[in-house]
Amino acid sequence: MNKQLLSPAGLVLAIILFVSFIIVVNNNLTSARIDLTEDRLYTLSNGSLNIIQSVQQPITLRFYYSERVAQALPGIRAHAQRVQELLREYERASNGMIRLLVIDPRPFTDHEQRAEQYGLLGIPIDGEDDPLFFGLAATNELDGLEVIRFFQTVNEDTLEYDLTRLVQTLSEAQRRNIAVLSALPIDGEDFDPLSGRLEEGGSPPWPIMGELRDLFNVSVLPADVRRIPSSLDALVVVHPKELTDATLYAIEQYVLSGGRLVTFVDPHAEIDQPPRDPDNPMSAMMASRASNMDKLFQAWGFQRSPTDVVADRVTATRVDFGARTNHQPIDYVLWQALTPDNMNQEERITANLRRINVATPGHFVLLEDASTEITPLLSSSSEAMLVDRRVVQFRNDPVALLTRYEPGTISYPMAIRVRGEVQTAFPEGARDATGQVQKMPNHRDSSDGPIDVIAIADVDMLNPRFWVQQQEFFGETINFTTSNNVDFLTNAIEDITGTEGLISVRSRTGFSRPFTRVQAIQREAERRFRTQERELQRTVQETQQAIARMQSAGAGEQLLTPEQEQEIAELRQMANQAEQELRRVRVNLRQDIERLDTQLKFFNIGLVPMIVILLAILSGWLRLRKRRQGRFQH
The missing domain is CATH 1.20.5 (Single alpha-helices involved in coiled-coils or other helix-helix interfaces)
Structure with missing residues (x-):
């Protein structure tokens, strides 16, 4: 009872x-x-905490969010909660130096007017009379202003990085000074950076320049510069194509005096498009797209291989070349997506990056008598092979590159870091504007101390197509990063200039987990079937050509002999069999990939719930059995 x-x-x-x-x-x-995610995605990184706790002047974060309007948008609501929670983490970690204000900018209020003055976007929503505000305006006591006009849900992976960079910009009294020198129009042509206007026929700056200007004070040097300012913290040289000895001498003397250098060279820069000559259509194809700094590199203990491009089946990206590949994507071994396995995990620059895209990259050869310490940063897999750059320039056949691929056993360094004391490559100086060989006033025959140079054998990794996607969003161009290419460059600049910066925060962006085992199976299946496909296509083509020759020969004689007709019939039968076999090979390739996809879906979607159900049934059966045994015992 x-x-x-x-x-x-x-x-x-x-x-x-x-x-x-x-x-x-x-x-x-x-x-x-408690953060149980593998990468502790919901915990502020040490880099963010260091920047937040070093803030010297108060910062106010005004988070504008139209909560009522967002009620019908579950994706926005979830992202807004994530943003607000993270902002409160910044406030808590700042020891009172960061203040968060959450504001609902209702229509016709001072808050709405202020949000518009800050430049935040009010997005119209179907079925709602009021716009949706979902942005951030951050200010400091010196009237500094940094704005995130609208929090894009697709940028959730970079949220911490974007917020920490905003805080750093408002709190940092002085930024590093860097200069960019390039033979390419990296800073645009006929473009006014102050007004943002582009003259007719001009080109805008590459997105990489916008990223650099967000973090550093950036100046652009002419390609024929004869003196590098000593006030620079770092120099970035991109595609030093046909630089004069005077310019190379200026770069060298800057490095010998303690300057830091990051340089991108290339055996075949696809982004370098030579001008077309209407009178000579072949001139553009014949023009060199290579760049090098061979005199300096050899003095520093290495050289870029002058003739070879690195091909790698392990890291190849899938590309659809249209009719050239039967409108099917294939592994293009000259375009590679490097993974952490290809990155030096002992160097801060590359330790936590996830993916770097390169295109027709070269590689470096280390000299035996080098006085420097040379550390690879990016390397190919050990199955890479070398391809003559002339094959790429004149006879580039993606299918042939794949089917004739012969894996090697050597890993080739594609980006290196060079440190140590060196001697000058220009002991007599270089030719000046008058043609006389002269030394600079403060000429150095040897470095003041250990040099610190980073060299990358690929220029195309800075090409926007390999690291960013741009999308128009209510009149604003939004950049979505697809790889860590720009992170590699900014990490390199921060590390060689001794800046703590955002390296540890930046490395947390992008959290996709590729199915490496699946990709390996797909690569092997495609290699096997593509080889068969190419052989069958050759058989079909040769058979059809033989039939055409016999028919044309018979046409001149008016009649074909019975033996010729019989041979033509056999050739047609061979061609039909080859075409049927070709279709079967293509079907098998598709079936193998689809079968693998089905198995993955079963294991990921069906198997785990089935195991849980079976365990529940087994547990219930054991409990029932135990209960029955207890009754029998009583």
Whole structure:
């Protein structure tokens, strides 16, 4: 009797205790949390904490969010909660130097007007009279202003990086000074950076320049510069094509005096498009697209291989070349997506990057008598092979490159870091504007101390197509990064200039997990079937050509002999069989990939729930069996 009375009372008491516990936790333990994600995605990185805790002047974060308008948008609501929670983490970690204000800019209020003055976007929503504001305006006491006009849900992976960069920009009194020197129009042509206007026929700056200007004070040097300012913290040289000895001498003397250098060279820069000559259509194809700094490199203990391009089947990206590949994507071994396995995990620059895209990259050869310490940063897989750059320039056949691929056993360094003391490559100086060989006033025959140079054997990795996608969003161009190419460059600049910066934060962006085993199976299946496909296509083509020759020969004689007709019939039968076999090979390739896809879906979607159900059934059966045994014993 007591059990029957206590059972409902105990249940009610348990419910009351549970609700009370939730209320207490919500009110008093709002900052307590456990982050169980693999990369601790919901915990501020050490880099963010260091920047937040070094803030010297108060910063106010005004988070504008139209909560009522967003009620019908679950994706926006979830992202807004994530943004607000992260902003509160910044406030808590700042020791009172960061203040967060959450503002709902209702229509016709001062808050809405202020949000518009800050440049935040008010997005019209179907079925709503009021616009949706979802942005951030950050200010400091010196009237500094940094704005995120609208938090894109697709940028959730970079949220911490974007917020930390914003805080750093407002808190940093002085930014590093860097200069860019390039033979390419990297800073645009006929473009006014102050007004943002582009003259007719001009080109805008590459997106990489916008990223650099967000973090550093950037100046652009002419390709024929004869002196590098000593006030620079770092120099970035991109595609030094046909630089004069005077310019190379200026770069060298800057490095010998303690300057830091990051240089991108290339055996075949696809982004370098030579001008077309209407009178000579072949001139553009014959023009060199290579760049090098061979005199300096050899003095520093290495050289870029002058003739070879690195091909790699392991890291190849899938590309659809249209009719050239039967409108099917194939592994293009000259375009590679480097993974952490290809990156030096001991160097901060590359330790936590996930993916770097390169295109027709070269590689470096280390000299035996080098006085420097040379550390690879990016390397190919050990199955890479070398391709003569002339094959790429004049006879580039993606299918042939794949089917004739012969894996090697050597890993080729494609980006290196060079440190150590060196001697000048220009002991007599270089020719000046008058043609006389002269030394600079402060000429150095040897470095003042160990040099620090980073060299990359690929220029195309800075090409926007390999690291960013651009999309128009209500009149604003939004950049979506697809790889860590720009992160590699900014990490390199920050590291060689001794800046803590955003390296540890930047490396947390992008959290996709590729199915490496699946990709390997797909590569092997495609290689096997593509080889068969190419052989069958050759058989079909040769058979059809033989038939055409016999028919044309017979046409001149008016009649074909019975032997010729019989041979033509056999050739046609061979061609039909080859075409049927070709179709079968293509079907098998598709079936192999689809079968693999089906198996993955089964294991990921069906198998785990089935195991849980079976365990539940087994547990219930064991419990029932134990209960029955207890009854029999009584």
